[in-house]
Amino acid sequence: MEVRHATAPDQVPGATTEWLRARFLVEDLFAPGEVRLVYSHEDRMVVGGAVGPARLPSPAPLRADRFLDRRELGVVNVGDGTGTVTVDGAPYELAPKECLYVGRGSREVDFGGGAFSLVSTPAHAAHPTALSTLADAEPVRLGGREGADERTIYKHVHAGGVRSCQLVLGVTVLEPGSMWNTMPCHTHERRTEVYFYFGLPAGQRVIHLMGRPDETRNLVVADRQAVISPPWSVHCGFGTRSYSFVWAMGGENQAYDDMEPVEIGELR
Numbered sequence: 001m002e003v004r005h006a007t008a009p010d011q012v013p014g015a016t017t018e019w020l021r022a023r024f025l026v027e028d029l030f031a032p033g034e035v036r037l038v039y040s041h042e043d044r045m046v047v048g049g050a051v052g053p054a055r056l057p058s059p060a061p062l063r064a065d066r067f068l069d070r071r072e073l074g075v076v077n078v079g080d081g082t083g084t085v086t087v088d089g090a091p092y093e094l095a096p097k098e099c100l101y102v103g104r105g106s107r108e109v110d111f112g113g114g115a116f117s118l119v120s121t122p123a124h125a126a127h128p129t130a131l132s133t134l135a136d137a138e139p140v141r142l143g144g145r146e147g148a149d150e151r152t153i154y155k156h157v158h159a160g161g162v163r164s165c166q167l168v169l170g171v172t173v174l175e176p177g178s179m180w181n182t183m184p185c186h187t188h189e190r191r192t193e194v195y196f197y198f199g200l201p202a203g204q205r206v207i208h209l210m211g212r213p214d215e216t217r218n219l220v221v222a223d224r225q226a227v228i229s230p231p232w233s234v235h236c237g238f239g240t241r242s243y244s245f246v247w248a249m250g251g252e253n254q255a256y257d258d259m260e261p262v263e264i265g266e267l268r
């Protein structure tokens, strides 16, 4: 498991494209029969990808007998068909974009055929493992044709949905012909957020904006790649085609709307 250290906003001016990509972009998470994980010191979030059949390991940097001894996990099916995730012998069927929350203390997590994105945060208590379907996730329509940002937000793990210690997780799906996510954008000083882009056609890219609102940079992101957004960073993007993304947060609170909005004219 790769370990990435935390960053500070004063490292961004002067940073090269390569430096930014090595710290904030997560590539190559998906390989057949493997679970690949990256540990970030930003709120100690672990970001991963699983392609079954594979079992969740407990990599050495965790110093834990089992991955979920002190953690909780959100799994989202990012493939095109139904996928099965088995937790301590109990199978859960996930349709595309559906989420399984796996609680602290679970022992074995097995991924069947399919592709899954993973996000984990430290957990102080055991909440029950629970499936969240798209219907459970209380879809919210946002945006419009005029802003090229018609999209549906599915909130899976949050204060009013599946319970967790600190993880907040959902999926946003853009309509065909809609390319912008999260514009106007925001920061949230009390949480780190990970965006995991998927459903982007081969050869297309998302231009993801990061950095302080007055010092932005861009990352050019391909399908099934993730971006780590520290609390000081905006996170929004424009695709060359429509796409979906998993967004997941960890940190001080679980209030979805605890954010600092940024006016478009403030961006530099």
Ligand SMILES: O=C[C@H](O)[C@@H](O)CC(=O)C(=O)O
Pocket (backbone or CB within 6 Å): 151, 153, 170, 171, 172, 181, 182, 183, 193, 235, 247, 256, 259
């Ligand atoms: O803090 C919340 C997150 O950035 C996302 O939920 C935003 C998002 O999915 C969108 O606007 O499309």
Ligand SMILES: [Zn+2]
Pocket (backbone or CB within 6 Å): 186, 187, 188, 193, 235
């Ligand atoms: Zn956000």
